[in-house]
Amino acid sequence: MKIAFHPKLLDCLPGYNRAQFAKDLASGITVGVLALPLAMAFAIASGCSPAAGIWTAIIAGFITAALGGSRVQIGGPTGAFIPIVYGIVALHGYANLMGATILAGIFLLAMGLARMGQLIRFIPVSVVIGFTNGIAVVIFLAQIKDFFGLKIDNLPAEFFHRIKALAANAHSVDLPTLGLASACFIFLISYNRLAQHVALLRRAPGPLAVLIVGTLVSFLFDLPVETIGSRFHGIPQELPALGFPDLSIHDFGKLISPAITIALLGAIESLLSARVADGLIDDRHDPNQELVAQGLSNIAAPFFGGFAATGAIARTSTNVKTGGRTPIAGIIHALVLLGIVLIAAPLASYVPLATLSAIVMVVAVNMGEWHEFMELRRYTNNxxxxxxxxxxxxxxxxxxxxxxxxxxxxxxxxxxxxxxLTRIERRPLREEADDPHLLYPDGTMRVAAWQMFGSLFFGAVNKLEVLLDPAAGHPEVVILDMTQLIQLDTTGLEGLESLLDKLKKRGCTLLVCGMNSQPGSLLQRSGFIDQLGDNNVCADLSAALKRAYILLPDLMGGNEENY
Incomplete structure (x- = not known):
């Protein structure tokens, strides 16, 4: 099998010019600034440090852009990973999260190299909408603690325990935290409307504006709320120490299931994001190359203290809307984040967690396709x-x-x-009225024809039983018209072999006619035609009836020409 490794960046470099670089530069700066509050918020909501989220965005963002299969994909931590990552950290610890991320990266890399990118499209839209809305609810519930300032040391990952803990500590609401979080939530929800009337707001992404305003309000009024500095002691203004997570070989056994979850969600979300981006820029991404890039991103991020990453739909859309058209914009976005860490990291200590919680809650509200619940009545029960x-x-x-x-x-x-949809129906023969020799004295047929429709597979093979029903009589010749049979599997083949055997025991001859290519090929390769006899395979129903007259000599003197 030929393995193709061809990042989209290679297609974009020929003919790349200064005008496009200017657009990519502006877009990269905008998306990089937008990614900062989201990376910190998603990391904290996932039970990780804000620095882990930023370095995940830097490493994954750079690799996704440089090696990915989409021109405009932006990689990094996303809201969809919050419940998964939080659960892994709560159950196995942060070191094991990094191990699960590396393992997930290996799975994603293998999927891309095996050219399995198209298989993700086989997941039904009902499943995608179901888990997307479910993840949004889980994210929203997980933010209640920081949004209300509840005094809970460790919020359980399990749903019922989490609800119980939130209810038991509902009395510990911190009013300054709730006030700030509510104001930030309302401000961000209504940001787009406000931006239509305030020109200054149009120049800054909503999450960044809320982060700045919330931080200034908290600092200027000296609000007694928890901040990144008070909980995490700020963000280190330096490059992280490069190293392998502290894991033993025994740890990987218990991490396989979490790693599969990360890989599955990472593949689905990145390819959905790339497909959305294709529609925005009239392009076509390479799903296998995209999985390779996501795999390498998740393998590399933990070496810098990061965790799970994938393609981010919101940041990718922002990249397109602000003029980004090549992977250069995604690379610039990662470099902008790197510059912010090395220059302005100390300022992050003043960011209130209530503001970040409000940002994540708005992300959860926006990511859910809630209108789908209202439209369920239009669809089938299935x-x-x-x-x-x-x-x-x-x-x-x-x-x-x-x-x-x-x-x-x-x-x-x-x-x-x-x-x-698979049917086997009795096909009336005009000869029944014309030739009394076709009938037994009791009026039942000596020759019976049946028409097959659809697909004879393991879920429909029982439909053949109608041919052996005593109510159908005991014909001497049974004709199966397969002109409308489009597919046959091995279980259906076994059913036909069983039918042939039982008809032979009754002294009945089976004829088949009108075989399409796939059923005919399987019947030939399996040896069924040899068991049946080449003479009993006919081109159409008319030819099959001629064969029946030969098999029953007393019909019209046994002369085929008399038919």
Whole structure:
């Protein structure tokens, strides 16, 4: 198998000019500034340090842009990872999170090299909407602690324990924290409307504006609220120490399941983001190259103290809207973040956690496709069951279980639907009225023809039983018209072999006619045609009836020409 490694950056460099660089520069600076508050907020919400979020954005952002399969993809930590990363940190610790991230990166890299990028498109939209809305709810619930300033040392990762802990500590609401968080939330929700009337606001991304305003209010009024400095002792103004996470070989066994979850969500979100970007710039991304880049990003980030990353839809859209059209913009975004860390890191100590909590809550509200719940009545019960089951299991249990359940339900409903579309119907013959020799004395047929429709597969093979039903009589010749049979699997083949054997025991001859290419190929390769006999394979129903007259000599004197 030929492995292709061709980043989009290589396609963009020929013909690259100063005018495009100016656009990419402006876009990269804008997205880099936007990524700063989001990286810190997502990291804190995930149970990690804000520095871990920033370095994840820097490393993943650079690799995604330089080696990815999309012209405009921006990589980094995202809100969708919050419940997954928080759960891993709570259960296994931060060192094991980095180990799970590296393992997930290896999985993603293997998927890309194996050219499995297109397989992600097989996930039904009902499953995607279900877990996306579920993740949004989990993110929102996880921010209640910092939004209300509740006195909870460690918020449990498990849903019911988390609800119990929030309810038990509801009395510990901190009013200054709640006031600041509420003001930031309302300001950010209404930011786009305000920007239409205030020219200054149009020049700054909403999360950055809220971060600056919230920090200034907290500092100038000396609000007694928790900040990055009070909880995390600020952000180091230096490059992180490069090193491998402190793990033993025994740790990797328990990290396989979390790593699969990270890889699965990372693949889905990055390819969805790239597909959205394609629509915005009229381009086509390479899904396999994108998975390779995401794999390398997740392998590299933990060596710098980072964690799970993927393509970020909001930052990618911002990149496109501000003029970015090549991976250079994504590289500049990473360098801007690096410059902010090395120059302005001490200022981050004053950022209140309530402001970051409000930013994450707004992200959760915006990422959910809530209108889909209102439109469920327009769709089938199967669609509703899949979406709601995936949503509820994501919220209550785990994303991996939710996606697995959603896919299983989707497959079962698809099998049921396909089996319903598969039909085997009795085909009336005009000869029944013209030739009394075709009938037994009791009026049942000596020659019976059946038409097959759809796909004869494991979910519909039981449809063959109608041919052996005593009510169908005991014909001496059974004709199977396969002109409308488009697909046959090995279980369907086994069903036909069983049918042939039972008909032979009854002294009945089976004829088939009108085979399409796929069923015909399988019947030939399996040896079924040899068992049946070449003479009993006919081009169409008319030819099959001629063969039946030969097999039953008393019909019209056994002369085929008399038919």
């Amino acid at each position: 669609y509703r069951v899949i979406l709601l089951a995936t949503f509820l299991v994501t919220v209550i249990f785990d994303l991996t279980i939710a996606v697995e359940l959603g896919m299983v339900l989707a497959c079962l409903f698809f099998i049921y639907r396909m089996s319903e």
